[in-house]
Amino acid sequence: MTWAWSVKEVEGDVSPGARAEVSHIIASKVILLGEGTVGWVDLWRGIVVCNVLEEMPMLWFIPLPPLMPGHREGPKSSPWPIRNVSCSDGLIKYVEIEKHQRHDPDERPFDDIDTLYEADCLKKHKVMGWKAMTWYRRFSCDRWSKGSVAYDKEISVDQPMHSVLMPELTDDNAGELTLEDMLASYPVSSLADHCDDVVYMLCESKSGSKKSWLITVDLKKKILVELAPFPLEGYYSPAHPSELSNYLNVTPAEEEDTSEGP
Structure with missing residues:
Protein backbone atom coordinates (compact mmCIF):
# COMPACT_ATOMS: atom_id res chain seq x y z
CA MET A 1 0.00 0.00 0.00
CA THR A 2 1.35 3.41 -0.98
CA TRP A 3 0.74 6.41 1.26
CA ALA A 4 0.60 9.85 -0.34
CA TRP A 5 -0.47 13.37 0.59
CA SER A 6 -3.75 14.61 -0.83
CA VAL A 7 -5.24 18.10 -1.03
CA LYS A 8 -8.92 18.89 -0.65
CA GLU A 9 -10.32 22.40 -0.90
CA VAL A 10 -12.78 23.15 1.90
CA GLU A 11 -15.55 25.71 1.67
CA GLY A 12 -17.29 26.89 4.80
CA ASP A 13 -18.89 29.82 6.57
CA VAL A 14 -17.97 32.14 9.41
CA SER A 15 -20.06 32.32 12.57
CA PRO A 16 -21.63 35.78 13.12
CA GLY A 17 -19.63 36.44 16.28
CA ALA A 18 -16.32 35.68 14.57
CA ARG A 19 -16.77 37.54 11.29
CA ALA A 20 -15.23 40.83 12.48
CA GLU A 21 -12.21 39.11 14.07
CA VAL A 22 -11.39 36.54 11.39
CA SER A 23 -10.67 39.21 8.80
CA HIS A 24 -7.88 40.67 10.99
CA ILE A 25 -6.18 37.42 11.99
CA ILE A 26 -2.50 36.95 11.11
CA ALA A 27 -1.70 33.38 12.10
CA SER A 28 1.56 32.83 13.97
CA LYS A 29 1.12 29.07 14.34
CA VAL A 30 -1.37 26.24 13.82
CA ILE A 31 -2.49 23.86 16.57
CA LEU A 32 -4.55 20.66 16.54
CA LEU A 33 -7.53 20.95 18.91
CA GLY A 34 -9.17 17.60 18.24
CA GLU A 35 -9.95 15.11 15.50
CA GLY A 36 -10.28 17.28 12.42
CA THR A 37 -10.44 20.52 14.45
CA VAL A 38 -7.65 22.98 13.68
CA GLY A 39 -6.80 26.32 15.28
CA TRP A 40 -4.98 29.17 13.55
CA VAL A 41 -3.34 31.19 16.34
CA ASP A 42 -2.78 34.93 16.20
CA LEU A 43 -0.77 35.51 19.39
CA TRP A 44 -1.95 39.13 19.59
CA ARG A 45 -5.67 38.40 19.10
CA GLY A 46 -6.91 34.83 19.38
CA ILE A 47 -7.59 31.52 17.66
CA VAL A 48 -9.69 30.86 14.56
CA VAL A 49 -11.15 27.36 14.94
CA CYS A 50 -12.56 25.07 12.27
CA ASN A 51 -13.43 21.37 11.98
CA VAL A 52 -12.17 20.77 8.46
CA LEU A 53 -13.76 17.28 8.30
CA GLU A 54 -17.34 18.56 8.49
CA GLU A 55 -19.36 18.76 5.29
CA MET A 56 -20.06 22.45 5.89
CA PRO A 57 -17.25 23.70 8.14
CA MET A 58 -17.89 26.72 10.32
CA LEU A 59 -15.19 29.12 11.50
CA TRP A 60 -15.45 30.50 15.00
CA PHE A 61 -13.17 32.64 17.14
CA ILE A 62 -11.60 32.12 20.58
CA PRO A 63 -10.19 35.38 22.00
CA LEU A 64 -6.99 35.12 24.04
CA PRO A 65 -6.79 36.55 27.58
CA PRO A 66 -6.01 40.29 27.62
CA LEU A 67 -2.36 41.29 27.66
CA MET A 68 -0.86 41.79 31.10
CA PRO A 69 -0.77 45.49 32.11
CA GLY A 70 2.90 45.97 31.25
CA HIS A 71 2.26 44.96 27.63
CA ARG A 72 -0.87 46.99 26.86
CA GLU A 73 0.90 50.19 25.86
CA GLY A 74 3.79 50.96 23.57
CA PRO A 75 4.79 49.45 20.22
CA LYS A 76 4.21 45.77 19.58
CA SER A 77 6.78 43.84 17.57
CA SER A 78 6.92 40.07 17.95
CA PRO A 79 4.65 38.26 20.45
CA TRP A 80 6.93 35.23 20.77
CA PRO A 81 9.16 36.61 23.59
CA ILE A 82 6.18 37.26 25.88
CA ARG A 83 3.28 34.86 25.14
CA ASN A 84 2.46 31.50 23.62
CA VAL A 85 -0.38 29.03 23.12
CA SER A 86 -0.32 25.24 22.92
CA CYS A 87 -2.92 22.48 23.01
CA SER A 88 -3.05 18.85 24.10
CA ASP A 89 -6.15 16.63 23.94
CA GLY A 90 -8.44 19.64 23.55
CA LEU A 91 -6.96 21.57 26.50
CA ILE A 92 -5.69 24.97 25.36
CA LYS A 93 -2.80 26.37 27.41
CA TYR A 94 -1.87 30.05 27.40
CA VAL A 95 1.24 31.50 29.06
CA GLU A 96 2.58 35.06 29.26
CA ILE A 97 5.70 36.61 30.78
CA GLU A 98 5.60 40.25 31.88
CA LYS A 99 8.69 42.30 32.69
CA HIS A 100 8.14 45.03 35.27
CA GLN A 101 10.04 47.47 37.44
CA ARG A 102 10.50 45.91 40.85
CA HIS A 103 9.23 47.96 43.79
CA ASP A 104 11.92 49.50 45.98
CA PRO A 105 10.98 48.69 49.62
CA ASP A 106 13.10 51.64 50.84
CA GLU A 107 11.34 54.19 48.63
CA ARG A 108 9.27 56.70 50.60
CA PRO A 109 6.14 58.44 49.26
CA PHE A 110 7.22 61.88 48.03
CA ASP A 111 4.41 63.66 49.91
CA ASP A 112 5.74 62.27 53.21
CA ILE A 113 9.30 63.57 52.72
CA ASP A 114 10.24 66.73 54.68
CA THR A 115 13.99 66.57 54.07
CA LEU A 116 15.77 65.58 50.86
CA TYR A 117 19.30 64.25 51.05
CA GLU A 118 21.58 64.27 48.03
CA ALA A 119 21.05 60.53 47.61
CA ASP A 120 17.30 61.17 47.33
CA CYS A 121 17.89 63.59 44.44
CA LEU A 122 19.97 61.20 42.35
CA LYS A 123 18.30 59.05 39.74
CA LYS A 124 18.04 55.52 41.04
CA HIS A 125 18.83 52.48 38.94
CA LYS A 126 15.69 50.64 37.89
CA VAL A 127 15.60 47.00 38.95
CA MET A 128 13.68 44.91 36.44
CA GLY A 129 11.83 41.76 37.38
CA TRP A 130 9.32 39.47 35.71
CA LYS A 131 6.35 37.28 36.43
CA ALA A 132 4.68 34.47 34.49
CA MET A 133 0.97 33.62 34.35
CA THR A 134 -0.98 30.72 32.84
CA TRP A 135 -4.59 30.32 31.68
CA TYR A 136 -6.49 27.21 30.51
CA ARG A 137 -9.69 26.34 28.67
CA ARG A 138 -11.29 23.59 26.62
CA PHE A 139 -11.91 24.73 23.06
CA SER A 140 -15.57 23.73 23.46
CA CYS A 141 -16.00 26.04 26.51
CA ASP A 142 -16.61 29.79 26.60
CA ARG A 143 -14.27 30.78 29.45
CA TRP A 144 -10.64 30.79 30.51
CA VAL A 164 26.59 25.00 39.56
CA LEU A 165 25.27 25.29 35.99
CA MET A 166 23.91 28.79 36.70
CA PRO A 167 26.57 30.49 38.87
CA GLU A 168 25.04 33.95 38.31
CA LEU A 169 22.35 33.16 40.88
CA THR A 170 22.43 34.98 44.21
CA ASP A 171 20.50 34.15 47.34
CA ASP A 172 17.77 36.26 48.88
CA ASN A 173 17.63 37.58 52.44
CA ALA A 174 16.59 34.13 53.67
CA GLY A 175 19.62 32.48 52.06
CA GLU A 176 17.60 30.76 49.31
CA LEU A 177 18.58 30.81 45.64
CA THR A 178 15.93 32.20 43.28
CA LEU A 179 15.65 33.40 39.66
CA GLU A 180 15.66 37.04 40.78
CA ASP A 181 18.88 37.80 38.85
CA MET A 182 17.58 36.29 35.60
CA LEU A 183 15.36 37.60 32.80
CA ALA A 184 12.99 35.14 31.13
CA SER A 185 11.38 35.15 27.67
CA TYR A 186 9.97 32.87 24.94
CA PRO A 187 7.63 30.84 27.20
CA VAL A 188 6.27 27.47 26.01
CA SER A 189 3.73 25.41 27.97
CA SER A 190 4.15 21.67 28.38
CA LEU A 191 1.94 19.34 26.36
CA ALA A 192 0.65 17.37 29.34
CA ASP A 193 -3.12 16.87 29.07
CA HIS A 194 -3.80 18.57 32.41
CA CYS A 195 -3.22 21.94 34.09
CA ASP A 196 0.30 21.23 35.33
CA ASP A 197 1.64 24.83 35.06
CA VAL A 198 5.01 23.58 33.79
CA VAL A 199 6.56 26.12 31.43
CA TYR A 200 9.75 26.07 29.36
CA MET A 201 11.49 29.39 28.76
CA LEU A 202 14.70 31.07 27.72
CA CYS A 203 16.64 32.61 30.59
CA GLU A 204 19.42 35.22 30.47
CA SER A 205 21.55 36.81 33.15
CA LYS A 206 20.94 40.45 34.09
CA SER A 207 24.68 40.89 34.59
CA GLY A 208 25.30 41.18 30.85
CA SER A 209 27.46 38.06 30.79
CA LYS A 210 25.77 36.93 27.54
CA LYS A 211 25.13 33.52 29.07
CA SER A 212 21.73 31.92 28.54
CA TRP A 213 19.87 28.77 29.50
CA LEU A 214 16.75 26.85 28.57
CA ILE A 215 14.88 26.22 31.81
CA THR A 216 11.82 24.31 32.98
CA VAL A 217 9.79 25.99 35.72
CA ASP A 218 6.83 24.68 37.70
CA LEU A 219 4.82 27.85 38.30
CA LYS A 220 2.41 26.12 40.69
CA LYS A 221 5.16 24.79 42.96
CA LYS A 222 7.39 27.82 42.23
CA ILE A 223 10.51 25.76 41.64
CA LEU A 224 13.14 25.39 38.93
CA VAL A 225 12.72 21.86 37.58
CA GLU A 226 15.50 21.61 35.01
CA LEU A 227 17.96 23.72 33.05
CA ALA A 228 20.52 23.39 30.28
CA PRO A 229 23.09 25.92 28.99
CA PHE A 230 21.96 27.32 25.64
CA PRO A 231 24.32 29.74 23.83
CA LEU A 232 22.32 32.24 21.79
CA GLU A 233 25.15 33.63 19.68
CA GLY A 234 22.95 36.55 18.64
CA TYR A 235 20.04 34.48 17.30
CA TYR A 236 17.12 32.55 18.68
CA SER A 237 14.06 31.17 16.91
CA PRO A 238 10.84 30.47 18.85
CA ALA A 239 10.54 26.89 20.10
CA HIS A 240 7.47 24.80 19.36
CA PRO A 241 6.29 21.94 21.60
CA SER A 242 5.92 18.51 20.05
CA GLU A 243 4.51 15.16 21.14
CA LEU A 244 6.84 13.28 18.80
CA SER A 245 8.84 11.96 21.75
CA ASN A 246 5.76 10.01 22.89
CA TYR A 247 6.23 7.77 19.88
CA LEU A 248 9.97 7.25 20.31
CA ASN A 249 9.80 5.23 23.53
CA VAL A 250 9.47 1.95 21.71
CA THR A 251 10.46 -1.15 23.63
CA PRO A 252 13.07 -3.02 21.60
CA ALA A 253 11.80 -6.30 20.23
CA GLU A 254 13.25 -9.32 21.89
CA GLU A 255 16.03 -10.78 19.85
CA GLU A 256 15.16 -14.07 18.27
CA ASP A 257 17.01 -16.97 19.83
CA THR A 258 18.80 -18.64 16.93
CA SER A 259 20.90 -20.98 19.03
CA GLU A 260 20.29 -24.68 18.61
CA GLY A 261 18.91 -26.67 21.47
CA PRO A 262 20.80 -29.50 23.14
Whole structure:
Protein backbone atom coordinates (compact mmCIF):
# COMPACT_ATOMS: atom_id res chain seq x y z
CA MET A 1 0.00 0.00 0.00
CA THR A 2 1.35 3.41 -0.98
CA TRP A 3 0.74 6.41 1.26
CA ALA A 4 0.60 9.85 -0.34
CA TRP A 5 -0.47 13.37 0.59
CA SER A 6 -3.75 14.61 -0.83
CA VAL A 7 -5.24 18.10 -1.03
CA LYS A 8 -8.92 18.89 -0.65
CA GLU A 9 -10.32 22.40 -0.90
CA VAL A 10 -12.78 23.15 1.90
CA GLU A 11 -15.55 25.71 1.67
CA GLY A 12 -17.29 26.89 4.80
CA ASP A 13 -18.89 29.82 6.57
CA VAL A 14 -17.97 32.14 9.41
CA SER A 15 -20.06 32.32 12.57
CA PRO A 16 -21.63 35.78 13.12
CA GLY A 17 -19.63 36.44 16.28
CA ALA A 18 -16.32 35.68 14.57
CA ARG A 19 -16.77 37.54 11.29
CA ALA A 20 -15.23 40.83 12.48
CA GLU A 21 -12.21 39.11 14.07
CA VAL A 22 -11.39 36.54 11.39
CA SER A 23 -10.67 39.21 8.80
CA HIS A 24 -7.88 40.67 10.99
CA ILE A 25 -6.18 37.42 11.99
CA ILE A 26 -2.50 36.95 11.11
CA ALA A 27 -1.70 33.38 12.10
CA SER A 28 1.56 32.83 13.97
CA LYS A 29 1.12 29.07 14.34
CA VAL A 30 -1.37 26.24 13.82
CA ILE A 31 -2.49 23.86 16.57
CA LEU A 32 -4.55 20.66 16.54
CA LEU A 33 -7.53 20.95 18.91
CA GLY A 34 -9.17 17.60 18.24
CA GLU A 35 -9.95 15.11 15.50
CA GLY A 36 -10.28 17.28 12.42
CA THR A 37 -10.44 20.52 14.45
CA VAL A 38 -7.65 22.98 13.68
CA GLY A 39 -6.80 26.32 15.28
CA TRP A 40 -4.98 29.17 13.55
CA VAL A 41 -3.34 31.19 16.34
CA ASP A 42 -2.78 34.93 16.20
CA LEU A 43 -0.77 35.51 19.39
CA TRP A 44 -1.95 39.13 19.59
CA ARG A 45 -5.67 38.40 19.10
CA GLY A 46 -6.91 34.83 19.38
CA ILE A 47 -7.59 31.52 17.66
CA VAL A 48 -9.69 30.86 14.56
CA VAL A 49 -11.15 27.36 14.94
CA CYS A 50 -12.56 25.07 12.27
CA ASN A 51 -13.43 21.37 11.98
CA VAL A 52 -12.17 20.77 8.46
CA LEU A 53 -13.76 17.28 8.30
CA GLU A 54 -17.34 18.56 8.49
CA GLU A 55 -19.36 18.76 5.29
CA MET A 56 -20.06 22.45 5.89
CA PRO A 57 -17.25 23.70 8.14
CA MET A 58 -17.89 26.72 10.32
CA LEU A 59 -15.19 29.12 11.50
CA TRP A 60 -15.45 30.50 15.00
CA PHE A 61 -13.17 32.64 17.14
CA ILE A 62 -11.60 32.12 20.58
CA PRO A 63 -10.19 35.38 22.00
CA LEU A 64 -6.99 35.12 24.04
CA PRO A 65 -6.79 36.55 27.58
CA PRO A 66 -6.01 40.29 27.62
CA LEU A 67 -2.36 41.29 27.66
CA MET A 68 -0.86 41.79 31.10
CA PRO A 69 -0.77 45.49 32.11
CA GLY A 70 2.90 45.97 31.25
CA HIS A 71 2.26 44.96 27.63
CA ARG A 72 -0.87 46.99 26.86
CA GLU A 73 0.90 50.19 25.86
CA GLY A 74 3.79 50.96 23.57
CA PRO A 75 4.79 49.45 20.22
CA LYS A 76 4.21 45.77 19.58
CA SER A 77 6.78 43.84 17.57
CA SER A 78 6.92 40.07 17.95
CA PRO A 79 4.65 38.26 20.45
CA TRP A 80 6.93 35.23 20.77
CA PRO A 81 9.16 36.61 23.59
CA ILE A 82 6.18 37.26 25.88
CA ARG A 83 3.28 34.86 25.14
CA ASN A 84 2.46 31.50 23.62
CA VAL A 85 -0.38 29.03 23.12
CA SER A 86 -0.32 25.24 22.92
CA CYS A 87 -2.92 22.48 23.01
CA SER A 88 -3.05 18.85 24.10
CA ASP A 89 -6.15 16.63 23.94
CA GLY A 90 -8.44 19.64 23.55
CA LEU A 91 -6.96 21.57 26.50
CA ILE A 92 -5.69 24.97 25.36
CA LYS A 93 -2.80 26.37 27.41
CA TYR A 94 -1.87 30.05 27.40
CA VAL A 95 1.24 31.50 29.06
CA GLU A 96 2.58 35.06 29.26
CA ILE A 97 5.70 36.61 30.78
CA GLU A 98 5.60 40.25 31.88
CA LYS A 99 8.69 42.30 32.69
CA HIS A 100 8.14 45.03 35.27
CA GLN A 101 10.04 47.47 37.44
CA ARG A 102 10.50 45.91 40.85
CA HIS A 103 9.23 47.96 43.79
CA ASP A 104 11.92 49.50 45.98
CA PRO A 105 10.98 48.69 49.62
CA ASP A 106 13.10 51.64 50.84
CA GLU A 107 11.34 54.19 48.63
CA ARG A 108 9.27 56.70 50.60
CA PRO A 109 6.14 58.44 49.26
CA PHE A 110 7.22 61.88 48.03
CA ASP A 111 4.41 63.66 49.91
CA ASP A 112 5.74 62.27 53.21
CA ILE A 113 9.30 63.57 52.72
CA ASP A 114 10.24 66.73 54.68
CA THR A 115 13.99 66.57 54.07
CA LEU A 116 15.77 65.58 50.86
CA TYR A 117 19.30 64.25 51.05
CA GLU A 118 21.58 64.27 48.03
CA ALA A 119 21.05 60.53 47.61
CA ASP A 120 17.30 61.17 47.33
CA CYS A 121 17.89 63.59 44.44
CA LEU A 122 19.97 61.20 42.35
CA LYS A 123 18.30 59.05 39.74
CA LYS A 124 18.04 55.52 41.04
CA HIS A 125 18.83 52.48 38.94
CA LYS A 126 15.69 50.64 37.89
CA VAL A 127 15.60 47.00 38.95
CA MET A 128 13.68 44.91 36.44
CA GLY A 129 11.83 41.76 37.38
CA TRP A 130 9.32 39.47 35.71
CA LYS A 131 6.35 37.28 36.43
CA ALA A 132 4.68 34.47 34.49
CA MET A 133 0.97 33.62 34.35
CA THR A 134 -0.98 30.72 32.84
CA TRP A 135 -4.59 30.32 31.68
CA TYR A 136 -6.49 27.21 30.51
CA ARG A 137 -9.69 26.34 28.67
CA ARG A 138 -11.29 23.59 26.62
CA PHE A 139 -11.91 24.73 23.06
CA SER A 140 -15.57 23.73 23.46
CA CYS A 141 -16.00 26.04 26.51
CA ASP A 142 -16.61 29.79 26.60
CA ARG A 143 -14.27 30.78 29.45
CA TRP A 144 -10.64 30.79 30.51
CA SER A 145 -9.56 29.60 33.97
CA LYS A 146 -6.47 31.06 35.62
CA GLY A 147 -3.67 28.63 36.36
CA SER A 148 -0.76 30.01 38.38
CA VAL A 149 1.17 33.26 38.78
CA ALA A 150 4.80 33.27 39.89
CA TYR A 151 7.33 36.09 40.30
CA ASP A 152 11.01 35.58 39.54
CA LYS A 153 12.04 36.08 43.18
CA GLU A 154 9.52 33.41 44.28
CA ILE A 155 10.93 30.63 42.07
CA SER A 156 13.41 28.68 44.15
CA VAL A 157 16.49 26.82 42.93
CA ASP A 158 16.83 23.81 45.21
CA GLN A 159 19.07 21.41 43.29
CA PRO A 160 22.82 21.95 43.93
CA MET A 161 23.65 21.01 40.33
CA HIS A 162 21.42 23.83 39.06
CA SER A 163 23.36 26.43 41.00
CA VAL A 164 26.59 25.00 39.56
CA LEU A 165 25.27 25.29 35.99
CA MET A 166 23.91 28.79 36.70
CA PRO A 167 26.57 30.49 38.87
CA GLU A 168 25.04 33.95 38.31
CA LEU A 169 22.35 33.16 40.88
CA THR A 170 22.43 34.98 44.21
CA ASP A 171 20.50 34.15 47.34
CA ASP A 172 17.77 36.26 48.88
CA ASN A 173 17.63 37.58 52.44
CA ALA A 174 16.59 34.13 53.67
CA GLY A 175 19.62 32.48 52.06
CA GLU A 176 17.60 30.76 49.31
CA LEU A 177 18.58 30.81 45.64
CA THR A 178 15.93 32.20 43.28
CA LEU A 179 15.65 33.40 39.66
CA GLU A 180 15.66 37.04 40.78
CA ASP A 181 18.88 37.80 38.85
CA MET A 182 17.58 36.29 35.60
CA LEU A 183 15.36 37.60 32.80
CA ALA A 184 12.99 35.14 31.13
CA SER A 185 11.38 35.15 27.67
CA TYR A 186 9.97 32.87 24.94
CA PRO A 187 7.63 30.84 27.20
CA VAL A 188 6.27 27.47 26.01
CA SER A 189 3.73 25.41 27.97
CA SER A 190 4.15 21.67 28.38
CA LEU A 191 1.94 19.34 26.36
CA ALA A 192 0.65 17.37 29.34
CA ASP A 193 -3.12 16.87 29.07
CA HIS A 194 -3.80 18.57 32.41
CA CYS A 195 -3.22 21.94 34.09
CA ASP A 196 0.30 21.23 35.33
CA ASP A 197 1.64 24.83 35.06
CA VAL A 198 5.01 23.58 33.79
CA VAL A 199 6.56 26.12 31.43
CA TYR A 200 9.75 26.07 29.36
CA MET A 201 11.49 29.39 28.76
CA LEU A 202 14.70 31.07 27.72
CA CYS A 203 16.64 32.61 30.59
CA GLU A 204 19.42 35.22 30.47
CA SER A 205 21.55 36.81 33.15
CA LYS A 206 20.94 40.45 34.09
CA SER A 207 24.68 40.89 34.59
CA GLY A 208 25.30 41.18 30.85
CA SER A 209 27.46 38.06 30.79
CA LYS A 210 25.77 36.93 27.54
CA LYS A 211 25.13 33.52 29.07
CA SER A 212 21.73 31.92 28.54
CA TRP A 213 19.87 28.77 29.50
CA LEU A 214 16.75 26.85 28.57
CA ILE A 215 14.88 26.22 31.81
CA THR A 216 11.82 24.31 32.98
CA VAL A 217 9.79 25.99 35.72
CA ASP A 218 6.83 24.68 37.70
CA LEU A 219 4.82 27.85 38.30
CA LYS A 220 2.41 26.12 40.69
CA LYS A 221 5.16 24.79 42.96
CA LYS A 222 7.39 27.82 42.23
CA ILE A 223 10.51 25.76 41.64
CA LEU A 224 13.14 25.39 38.93
CA VAL A 225 12.72 21.86 37.58
CA GLU A 226 15.50 21.61 35.01
CA LEU A 227 17.96 23.72 33.05
CA ALA A 228 20.52 23.39 30.28
CA PRO A 229 23.09 25.92 28.99
CA PHE A 230 21.96 27.32 25.64
CA PRO A 231 24.32 29.74 23.83
CA LEU A 232 22.32 32.24 21.79
CA GLU A 233 25.15 33.63 19.68
CA GLY A 234 22.95 36.55 18.64
CA TYR A 235 20.04 34.48 17.30
CA TYR A 236 17.12 32.55 18.68
CA SER A 237 14.06 31.17 16.91
CA PRO A 238 10.84 30.47 18.85
CA ALA A 239 10.54 26.89 20.10
CA HIS A 240 7.47 24.80 19.36
CA PRO A 241 6.29 21.94 21.60
CA SER A 242 5.92 18.51 20.05
CA GLU A 243 4.51 15.16 21.14
CA LEU A 244 6.84 13.28 18.80
CA SER A 245 8.84 11.96 21.75
CA ASN A 246 5.76 10.01 22.89
CA TYR A 247 6.23 7.77 19.88
CA LEU A 248 9.97 7.25 20.31
CA ASN A 249 9.80 5.23 23.53
CA VAL A 250 9.47 1.95 21.71
CA THR A 251 10.46 -1.15 23.63
CA PRO A 252 13.07 -3.02 21.60
CA ALA A 253 11.80 -6.30 20.23
CA GLU A 254 13.25 -9.32 21.89
CA GLU A 255 16.03 -10.78 19.85
CA GLU A 256 15.16 -14.07 18.27
CA ASP A 257 17.01 -16.97 19.83
CA THR A 258 18.80 -18.64 16.93
CA SER A 259 20.90 -20.98 19.03
CA GLU A 260 20.29 -24.68 18.61
CA GLY A 261 18.91 -26.67 21.47
CA PRO A 262 20.80 -29.50 23.14
